[in-house]
Amino acid sequence: MFEHLLSLIQILFHKVMKKKRLCPHRCEHGWRKKWLIMKLYTLFMFVFSFTLVANTHAQQEKVNLDLKNVSIKVLFGEIQKQTALSFVFNTEQTQGLERVSVKAKDESVESVLKRVLANTGLTYRFEGDIIVIREQLMNMNQQEEKKEITITGRVTDEKKEPIPGATILLKGTSLGTATNVDGSYKLTIPEMKDCILVFSFVGMQTQEVKYVGKDTVHVVMVAQLETLDDVVVTGIFKKSKESYTGAVRVVTDKELKEFKGRNLITTLANIDPAFNMIANNDLGSNPNSLPQVQIRGAASLPNIGELQDNSSAELNTPLIILDGFETTLQRMMDLDENEVSSITILKDGSATALYGSRGANGVIVITTREPEPGKLKFYYKGELNIETPDLSDYHVLNSRDKLRVEELSGYYHTTTLGPEYEIQFKEYYNAVLAQVEKGVNTDWLSIPLRTGVGHRHNMRIEGGDASFRYSLSLQYNLTEGVMKDSKRENFNGEINLQYKHQELIFNNRLSIGLNGAKNSPYGAFSDYVKLNPYWSPYDEDGKIRRYFEPYSWGYWANSSGVDTEKGVPNPLYNATLKTYDKSNYTNITNNFSIEWRPMEALTVQGRVGISWQMNESDVFKPSTHSDFVSYTGDDIARKGSYKYGNGKNLKYEASFMVNFRKLFAEKHLVYAGLNAELDETTGRSYAFGVEGFSDESLDFLSMALQYEKDGKPSGSESKSRRVGLVGNVNYSYDNRYYIDFNVRTDGSSQFGSSKRFAPFYSVGLGWNIHNENFFLDNPYVNRLKLRASYGMSGSQQFSSYQAMETYSYYTGDRYNIWMGAYQMALGNKNLEWQTTDKYNIGVEGEFFNSCVSVTMDVYLEKTSSLLSSLEFPYSNGFDSYTENIGAVENKGFELAASLWLLRDTERRVMWSVTGNLSYNKDKITKLSDAMKAANEKLAKNGGSNPNRVLREGDSQNVIYAVPSLGIDPSSGEEIFLKKNGEVTKLWDPADRVNCGISEPKYRGNLSTMVRYKDLTFNMSFGYRWGGQQYNQTLIDRVENADKRYNVDERVFNDRWQNPGDKTFFKGINVTTASNYSSRFVQDETAFWCQNMNLTYELRDQKWMRYLGVSVINATIGTGELFYWSTIKRERGISYPFSRQYTMSLSVMF
DSSP states (O other), rough: OHHHHHHHHHHHHHHHHHHHHHHHGGGHHHHHHHHHHHHHHHHHHHHHHEEEEEHHHHOOOOEEEEEEEEOOOHHHHHHHHHSEEEEEHHHHHHSSSSSSEOOOOEEEEHHHHHHHHTTTTTEEEEEEEEEEHHHEEHHHHHHHHHHHHHHEEEEOOOTTTTTTTTTEETTTTEEEEEEOOSSSSEEEEEOOOSOEEEEEETTTEEEEEOOOSSSSSOOOOOBBBBOOOTTEEESOOOOEEGGOOOOOOOEEHHHHTTOOOSHHHHHHHHHHTTTTOOOOOTTTTTTTOOOEEESSSSOOOOOOGTTTHHHHHHHHEEEEEETEEEOOOHHHHHOOOGGGGEEEEEEEEHHGGGGGGGOTTEEEEEEOOOOOEEEEEEEEEEEEEEEEEOOOOOBBHHHHHHHHHHHHTTTTTOOSSSSHHHHHHHHHHHHHHHHHHOOOOOOOOTTOOOOOOEEEEEEEEEOOOEEEEEEEEEEEEEEEBBBBOOOOEEEEEEEEEEETTTTTTEEEEEEEEEEEEEOOOOTTHHHHHTSSTOOOBOOTTTTTTTBBOOOOOTTTTOOOBTTTTTBSSSSHHHHSSSEEEEEEEEEEEEEEEEEEEEEEEEOOOOOOEEEEEEEEEEEOOTTSSSSTTTTOOGGGGGGGGGEEEEEEEEEEEEEEEEEEEEEEETEEEEEEEEEEEEEEEEEEEEEEEEEOOOOOOOOGGGOEEEEOOOOOOOEEEEEEEEEEEEEEEEEEEEETEEEEEEEEEEETTSSSSSSSSSEEEEEEEEEEGGGGGGGGSSSSEEEEEEEEEEEEEEEEOOOOTSSSSSEEEOOOOOOOTBEEEEEEEOOOOOOOOOOEEEEEEEEEEEEETTTTHHHHEEEEEEEEEEEEEEEEGGGGGSSEEEEEEOOOEEEEEEEEEEEEEEEEEETTTEEEEEEEEEEEEEEEEEEEEEEHHHHHHHHTTOSSOOOOOOOOOSSSTTTEBEEEEEEEETTOOEEOOOOOSOOSSSSSSSGOOEEEEOSSSSSEEEEEEEEEEEEEEEEEEEEEEEEEEEEEHHIIIISSOOOTOOOOGGGGGSSSOSSTOOOOOTTTOOOOOOOOGGGGGGEEEEEEEEEEEEEEEEEEEEHHHHHTEEEEEEEEEEEEEEEEEESOOOOOSSSSOOEEEEEEEEOOO
């Protein structure tokens, strides 16, 4: 380091003197240059003195020793313990030395080394805090006869980053040195023939470089063979990808950048279609909505009371592991992908059986970045994110057409209410017509929307050496949604410390996450879509109207949400009030681990983690909010509401792991691992609502008049414990044949006292055909691997107390001061785990010099012992009882292929194409009688939207609707087909049949990458086909639309008008509401742009070195640029979808 600084001073000094010679006429500035020279000399003397002091300090370090009959290596280790010094030596040179006994009290290290190394043929040299042990050179006379050579250079990695602490040895001797903090070294060796230098560093491939007479030797070290591309990180054990028999998808940090989405969940869905992010047409691109995700379909069914809500989404959410510890889907969504090193998706039984009771839904293993050794490095990335609303699927009427629809619907005429109402309707028509003639044509869709401008910042500091490494990272992300004032803010901070002492490695990772979410005060987007275009949001003075004009009481009679005296409320007015809907959470996690390697083949590790999270939510609406328009009489004092919620969760986790890996006879590779773990999760939450706020400025909870009507505080608390023991054995023969076996025992407090423990296991086989003798010389096949696996895993994503007899207090009534209690549910001591048996066969291949690669998996998953309810007679006091009844099945395949169309690494020109395809088919094979009865009751419900019904033999995602034969051309009425084949005009829910499946048969993506030197272009598209969707827009916004509000333009088109018309919709004057039928079930094929980005990277430029910058990366990109579907419907009902545009710049110092 000091030599480098001295060189820099000399260069600066030379430049100053040179300028002086070139510019003699600028004598008036000569004193400035002299002053600069004096400062340079002063700095030079300071650095020189500091170097002397540093070396002297190292030599005078004091130690206290009392060692008897120990090896030289043990002595060196004891000195390292007591000081900040490190030793560099060749173990072969010290192995033949006699054992020594050393006693020293407050003696300098230099003095001890002189005594111990005397007459050993070894000597020492101080290089700062590094002591280099080497063979003693020849005597002075011989040295004068023998010439010496001095070699200098720099050691860097593939990114041209310096590697400090790398060892350089003269092969066959103990002569050597180590690199300083900027990767530079200086080595003096005797001149000899066939001089070979050996460069080594932890985690890098050892390199041997032959000295060919040049005094400068620079070396670029390459990471060891087992990189992220070659290792499968399961979250418990690390496995070699070559010998792994499970079905996994390893996603690198490079892919995360290439397929970047709006968050980490979207990015992962862009990469692997098996990670299915279920689209939500209601919530659209709301930044505060948590998506539903599945891996290889749904393995769990909802219970009776959960059929119509989103409970099944939580039941089928995969297990998420972050740096070895379980985390939530919400936490994953808020992670910064720049801090992620890799993500591994575990899919089949061989992979998920490692997690036993938690792995039935698949496992996502996230590994964040580790500190990189070297000189202090500072990384910054800034990103600008722009979101624009995508309204391409909205087609509403303008003012004139809307008035015409109202006329055709007969809203301005009456034959039953009398002439008084006829006059009133005519006057209202004239008032509306006057608005149209004035040119009032409000674009209500644009009023609550905006172009959201967000930004993201990531700062990271890291460095260290082979013994101590550190990193500090801070990230801030502001996402502004396209609904006005909706946003999500994330702040993440992490401190990662690693310390290595001999065979021990200590690691502590502390992370803090702060999140704030705010929903738009403008309300639901659908409230604006339906507003009439001839209504003006502002009055003549430019102020926002509270109620729309014109207004007629008779016209709007019997309409909900309308003030009978004042009219239709303006939802835009609510946004001007002091109203808010916000939430936040704080997450603090600390993970600590100790790893011990007593020998090369054995690793022992212990880990402890603790995670604490607090959630809070506040929803306030003042008394003037339109929600309280209908409050009259005694309810007027109840206007204004506040809803508050709070929750806390605490989780402890601990594990102990032993790994053994050794190669016997160069053919038999054995890997064995044992892992024991336990955790405890405690949760508590409560919520309550209050009402009666006289002034909107008084939005404090205690200012409320009372609890909400007929309401009281609610809450819950839970505690669950889990223990697990898993063993894994992997054997490979000659890198050709593999067998992998896992066995695990789990215990959980969530199940019956007689069934709390259960075994889970898996077995996998693999065959590397390309390593067979008959395949070694194949010019077309570079790699070909077959694998098969079977495994059993379980699920415990259920209530903590479902197997217990639970009780609750009578809070609404008491006797004197005593409270009573009652039993809420029956316990079931035999309630056990639901289990999933997973079968998988896969093939992996690379062909034509690895220009073509293909991976295919075929799977079958059977889940049994599903938790379901049994119906009891009411005489028992309980109407249901939880039991293990129910079974589902998922089967399908996954196919991934990539092709290098151009790969010229010398010219740095590349072009690749990648495609992924997945197919999944699910079937319910068994339901409890209670579940069947409950579903048949639901099947009898009417309405415009077909409710969810589950039936044996069908998919969970079947759309059950009454079969329709279309519109009768003679009358304009709908014709239905009964189950007995009879044609009728009467709709009957008992005629519901399977009309399609809402999940597509096939989904996938296509991507391409083009690279020219430092410029890279990526483009990715998603697709799906083979499924059906119930088009809610056709029935809610066209056929059953309340035409007093604005409607879809198809109300004007394809409507029956006259006998003989062949149309899709009923007549415009038909007032009978349509119920769900097969007429609205449509086949879906969709294709959309996932993302496109263009990246330019700069490295090792002269001007960058002058500024101390090593890498600059600039990217522009877009996401979800277009969406095409065969189904024409309004997308984003409550919150619209959006297009994203990004610009980012990252700099590494």
